Amino acid sequence: MKQEIQKLIEKAIKDFSYEIEEVEVDYPKVETFGDYTTNVAMVLAQTLKKNPMEVAESIKSKVESIKQNEIEKVEVVKPGYINFYLSKEYLQDKVREINEKENKFGESEIGKGKKVNNEFISANPTGPLHLGNGRGGFFGDVIGKVLEKNGYENVNEYYVNDAGEQLLKLGHSVLKDEEAAYSGEYIDQLNEKFSKIKDIKEIGEKSAQVVLDEIIKKTVKEKMEINFDSWISEKKDLVDSGYVEKAIEKLKNKKLTYQKDGAMWLKTSKFGDDKDRVLIKKDGQKTYFASDCGYILNKIDRKFEKIIEVWGADHHGYISRFRAAAEALGFKGELKFIIVQLVRLVKNGKEAKMSKRAGNVVYIDELIEEVGLDAVRFFFLMYDANTHMTFDLDLAKERSEKNPVFYVQYAHARICSILEKAKDFDLDSNKKENLILLTHEKELSLIRELDKFPQIIEDVSKSYEVHKLPYYAIKLADKFHSFYNDCKVLDDENPELTGARLNLINAVRIVLRETLRLVGVEAPNKM
Secondary structure, eight states: OOOHHHHHHHHHHHTTTOSSOOOEOOOOOGGGOEEEEEHHHHHHHHHHHHHHHHHHHHHHHHHHHOOOTTEEEEEEETTTTTEEEEEHHHHHHHHHHHHHGGGGGTTTTTTTEEEEEEEEOOOOTSOOOHHHHEEEEHHHHHHHHHHTTTTOOEEEEEEOOOOOEEEEHHHHHHHTTTTOOOOHHHHHHHHHHHOOOOOHHHHHHHHHIIIIIIIIIHHIISSSOOSSEEEEIIIOOOIIIHHHHHHHHHHHTOOOOEEOOOOOOOOOGGGTSSSOOOOOTTSSEEEEHHHHHHHHHHHHHHTOSSEEEEEEEGGGGGGHHHHHHHHTTTTOOOEEEEEEEOOOEETTTOOOOOOSSSSOOOBBHHHHHHOHHHHHHHHTTTOTTTHHHEEHHHHHHHOOSHHHHHHHHHHHHHHHHHHHHHHSSOOOOOOOHTTTTTOSSSHHHHHHHHHTTTHHHHHHHHHTTTTTHHHHHHHHHHHHHHHHHSOOOOTTTTTHHHHHHHHHHHHHHHHHHHHHHTTTTTHHHHH
16 A cells, blocks of 8 residues: 555646655554655655645645545644545455455565575585574575565575685694684584595595585574575586686676786776775685686576675675676676674573583574574564674573564464354355444554555565564564454354454464564464
């Protein structure tokens, strides 16, 4: 409905020959001020040198002459806001629509025919995944699900850095020599397996394969419950296949490389980077950045129109060079970088040390074992990815309304319990004459929240603000609990109203379950 209101305002403005870059429509902070609000009159008033209230009244008058049945009334309030109220008929019909569409409610085709490369985690195969990898993993997983719900052809991808210096460091660590960089129980196990091999590179490559297959992939699939469509190997898919060479040749042919101090450089500064970057060192070794160029070309050749890179906080400095390389290689689509910040664990108000394996590193599988996947996912996703977060272990374990994931899951379980008790009622699922009985303020408030779901899904697919989903689930659970406290659902003396309210809570169940599916959290029928 938000877009329909935007179009109404745009038509009204056009008829008055007013001009504005973009009409902003939002949800009012207080429900009594309507379902949607816009400040467009105040923005226009500055340009037109007119009173905002006068501009608002003229827009309101025009909108009322062309508005649809979905809008009950339009109201102007000081200092010039225009508020829109949805009609009861529109809201009542929304219940019918949700019950008919079920989990397809909220789907759109805005991304139809568009291929997206959604790369996330991509941690080096040198050890188990830590909390930062986990946070980025859950974030990328939800982005993928939201994109698919909006019709995009999404590919979840993990880039495996299985070439270069990191593997040599792993080899030294497994041999436990003076150049060792990693430690922990897994290194001890690799040492037992490969210590008889003396070639550092061979040890590193074989150890990395074990870490990838037996630790990382196992954690991702079994513990984190994330499915990747593609695992790209730097060694096999980029170096051995010739993609890195192909990218360098392309850049050379475009006259974007030059020789200096015996090395080959790429003119990344020409594309917004703070300085040029080395592709081939003076000893003839290709840099990690050269592999990045090969990887970008590989993505271009696979016809991706949107590339999403979910990176850890320590990769912030790589954004400008990656963007420059993509532009130099001819990528014309959308390139989005999401930086995921660190996670701090607390217990009893103090920083928690819970790792059994190495130093202060906490691995994501340990946290999942400690508090459960649902709590880890929900808590991680409640924060904007680019903000530091504190994970409260005590709250995550608590089975009460204080724990947000428990609170939301309890709402779903309560609805399922009511529907189970009502299975003997003879109900027509979408009977219009029943749904017009939904007029209580708590019923309408609950439907208004359901109506926001498609817009939130579309917004997240564009803004990547994944935290909006768990907060929406909490708000919907709030509205349901408030409705349940004021409105009796099962009433033998009023079967028509009972039928209408059962349809309403089933619509809540559908939307709440779908929100939790996107977040990757279970929607239990019983608790």
